[in-house]
Amino acid sequence: MDTDRLPGCYRHPDRDTGISCTRCERPICPECMISASVGFQCPECVRAGSGTGHHPTANAPRTVAGGVVAADPHLVTKILIGINVLVFLAALADPALAVQLELIGGRYREYLGGPVHGVATGEYHRLLTSVFLHVQWWHIISNMIALWVIGGPLEAALGRVRYLAVFLLSGLGGSALVYLLSEPYVPTLGASGAVFGLLGATVVLAKRLRYEMRPVIVMVVLMLVLTFVPLGGALTVSWQAHVGGLVTGALVGLGMLMPPAGRHRALVQWGTCAVVFLLVAMVILIRTAELT
Incomplete structure (x- = not known):
């Protein structure tokens, strides 16, 4: 026994x-x-x-983070999955839409004989829209399964608004590191950066609730191994998005889950989100200055 x-x-x-x-x-x-x-x-x-x-x-x-307990604790996760599926279907119907949503850092990229503008020209929406974009069925299936498995329990623990903040900031943080470190004309897309952010926040949640940490750590290590070890050369993974999302999600998770209950907890939580957003914005502006 x-x-x-x-x-x-x-x-x-x-x-x-x-x-x-x-x-x-x-x-x-x-x-x-x-x-x-x-x-x-x-x-x-x-x-x-x-x-x-x-x-x-x-x-x-x-909830454990001070959010309101919802009748459906997984509603935001379901909505996020639905948005990803709708964008996937729209991109299948109109491939040009994917070109307008994917993350391209440089000023221009040639596509079908014409230039496509990138983040460096002021199209900052690409940093976030690329998080909801997938163009291969295996890519969206794997990311949506991970989003459901990791995101569902985290949403129940954080509450809807706080959970959505972790998801969006993690996706933006992953895109920012891609923008900073990747080749400016290589397109990047997918929700994996945001999913890694949810995983980072889950590590903080497990620590906060005094859960056994080994299964969570094993999951993080396994996902990082899959990030850096190529699978037969058939899959190109953006390690920048994964690492950027993981770090961002862990930072936001610390601000959401570690402050004790009290009248100042919400101030600390949203203050953390504001600080993380400003740090991400600083990275984006620095890279833009380099490329222009």
């Missing part, structure tokens, strides 16, 4: 957790935990606590 294993969530027995409800002491996973003035409570205790004199703030369901 393995006595070192963490108990399973009382609502989701297959999910090990080191957090318990402060009132009934039942083990709860990130999807079930609701932030109270002291610790976390399970949904049943929150409902039962209304009007009993227990912590008043516990009556407002909150």
Whole structure:
């Protein structure tokens, strides 16, 4: 018998957790935990606590990061997957659309006999639109599976708005490192930078909840190995997008998950997002100055 294993969530027995409800002491996973003035409570205790004199703030369901507990904790992940699929289908129908959305850093790139403008000419939208663009079926399938597996639990733990902030900033951070370090006329696209950012934030979440870190670390190492080790030369992977997204997501995750509950937590969280955005913008402006 393995006595070192963490108990399973009382609502989701297959999910090990080191957090318990402060009132009934039942083990709860990130999807079930609701932030109270002291610790976390399970949904049943929150409902039962209304009007009993227990912590008043516990009556407002909150995630581990202070976000609002949603009826569908995976809604934003589903919407992001839907957007990626729609853009994929639109690019299949009109290949010229992909050229307008992909990340091209240089001033111009020849396409079908004509010049295509890049980020260095002021088309900064490419840094973000490229995150939602895929042109091969295996590329979008692999990224969307990773987005669902990694993003779903993270969204439940952060709440919708905070989760979306991590996704977008991670995608932008990955694109910024691509823009800084890649050849300016090589097109880059895909959601993998944002997915790596979600993975970085998941590492912070596991640390915050005192989960067993080895499975998460193994996943990070495995994904980095797949990034830097070519698979028979058939797949070109942008390590810049992966590393940039991973670092950005971890930084935003630290700001989202580590501040203690209190009236200043939201200020720290959104202040972290603002600082990370400014750092990314600085990288983008430096590279633009080099290319112009």
